[in-house]
Amino acid sequence: MFFKNLSKPVVYFLLILWTVLVTYPLIYMFLTSVKSHGEILQNPFGLPENIKISNYLTALTEYEMGEALINSILVTAGSLIILILVAALAGYAVAKKAFPGNKIFFITMVAFIAIPIHALVVPVYYFIENLGLSNNLVAVMIIYAAFHLPISILIMRSFFENVPNAVEEAARIDGCSEFRTFWYIALPMTKVGMATVAIINVITIWSEYLFASVLLTRPESRTLPVAVGAVSSGNAGFDHGIFFASLGIATIPMLIIYFVFSKQITKGVASGAVK
C-alpha cells in the first residue's frame, strides 16, 4: 500500500525531471547560439534581446562549418548507399540461394559484429595513408560501409526471407535473369528492410568521430564531428555565440530528420537491435 501511494508521484517526478534535463541543455544551446558574445556573459539564461542569425552565417562561412555540413551529408549518404546495396546483395544470396559456403559465409559475417572497430584505427590509418587516400571522402564512405556491413547483412537476410519464393519462381519462368529478379522483383519488396538498415546505421555514421578525426584532417575535408571537436578544443577566447551556432549547425539536420521520421526511427532502432 505504501509503495503504491508513493510510487506514482516518484515516477512522475522522475519523468518530468528527465524531460527538463534532456530539453534544457538543448534549449540553452539554441538560445545562446543567437546571442552576441557580450549578451551571453551578461545574461546567460534569458531570452536573446535580438536574434543574431549572423552567428550561424559566420560559423558556416568563416569556421568551415559549411564545408563540414556538406562533407557530413556526402559521407553519410554515400556510406548508406554503398552499405544498403552491398548488404542487400549478400542478404539476398544468403536468404534465397543454396550455394555451397552459404552458411559459412553468413556465420563469418555475424562473427564480425563482435569486432570492436575502434581497435582497427591504427592499421586502417596506415593503410589509407599509404594508399595516398587521406582526406578522401570516398575512402571514408567505403570504410564506414564495411564497418556496418555485418549487422546490415543480418537484417537484410531476415527481410528477404519473408519474400515468398513463388514470386521469384514466377519471374524465373518468365525468363527473368537472376540479377533482374533480384533488382526488379525482390529488392523492391524489402523497402522496409533497406529503411531499417539506413535508420540503425545513420546515427553512428553521422556522428563517427575516431576514424574521421585521423583520416580527414584538412579543414576543408572535415566532417561535422571533427569540425566540432576542433572548434571545441580551440574555443578559448573566441565568440561564444558563434561557438554555439556551430553546435546548432551540427544538430539541426538530425533533429529535422527525427521530427519528420520519429515513428519510423523508433520502430527501426528497436527492431534492429533485437535482431
Add this chain to the structure above:
Amino acid sequence: MDKSSELVVNTHKKSKVSSLVDTFKQHKMSYLFILPSILLILLAMVVPLIHSFSLSFFKWDGYSEAEFVGLQNYIKLLTDSLFWNALTNNLKYILLFATFTVVLGFLFAVAIDRRMVGWRIYKFVFFIPVMLITAVISALFAQVFEPNFGILNTLLKTVGLGEYTQLWLGNPNLTVYSIIAVAIWQITGWTMLLFLSSVEGIPTEIHDAATLDGVSEWQRILYITIPMVKRMAYVIIMLQIINSLKTFDLIWVMTQGGPNYASDVLGTILYRTAFSQQSFGYASAISVTMTVVVMIICAYYIKVSKLAKIDE
C-alpha cells in the same frame, strides 16, 4: 599397369576439379552477390586485424624501421599504471553507465507502456539525445560544466546553493563521474526504447487477468513484466558493457583524458599512444587487448541472445 593406374588417378583428380568448377559455374551469380561483402570485410577489417596483431610485437614510430620486440609491448602494458588507471575508469563506466541506463530505461519504458500522462512527450523527448552527434554533446557539456560561467555552477549560485559549485571537469576525483552522467543522459532514451519494444510485446490479457485476481501494480511488475523482459535486459546489459569499453569521443572532446589522466579510458590511451606519441606497436598491443576483451563479452552475448539460434 603403373601407367594405367596413374591415368585413373589423373582423371579422378580432373573430375574433382571440374566438378568444383561446375558448382562454381552453377552458382556463379550467388558468389558474385556475396563478393562485394567479402572484399569490403577483407580490406577494412580482416587485413587491419592481422596487421594490428602482428604490429603489436614490434616497436615502431611510423617512420623508421620496425623493430621486433616479442611480447615486450604486452609486458609494458601490464606494468603500465596508466593502463590500469584507464581500465579502472572503464570499469567504473561499465558499472554506473550500464546500471543507470538499464534501470532508468526500464522504469521509463514501463511508465510509457502504462500510458502515464504525457507518455507521448516522454517517448519523443527522451530519445532526442541519441540522435545528436556525440562530439556535439561533449562540446555542449564542456560549456555546461565550465566552472566560472557554465550554466551548472551559475544555476547553483542563483538558487543559493553556491557552496555546491564544483570544478566538474577540473577536479580529478569528479571528472569521470561528470562524464558518466553525460553518457547516461545521452543513452537512456535508447535503452528505454529497447525495453519499450519488449514490454509492449507482453499481451495485455496477462495483466488484465492478474489485475482481476487482485495482483498489485508492483507485484505485476515484479512477477510478470521483469521475467518477460529478462532476455532483453541481458541483451541491453551486454551491449552497454561493449559500448562502455568502446567509449572514446565523449571523453576525448570533453577532457582528452585529463586532468592528469584522471578520465583516461582504453580508447583515449590508444588514441594518444598512436597519434600523439607515435608508438604504433604499443598502441596495437592496446588494440589487441581491447579486441580480446570485447570478443569474450560478445561470445557470451551471442550465446544468451537470439544470434546463436540463427542457424536453425
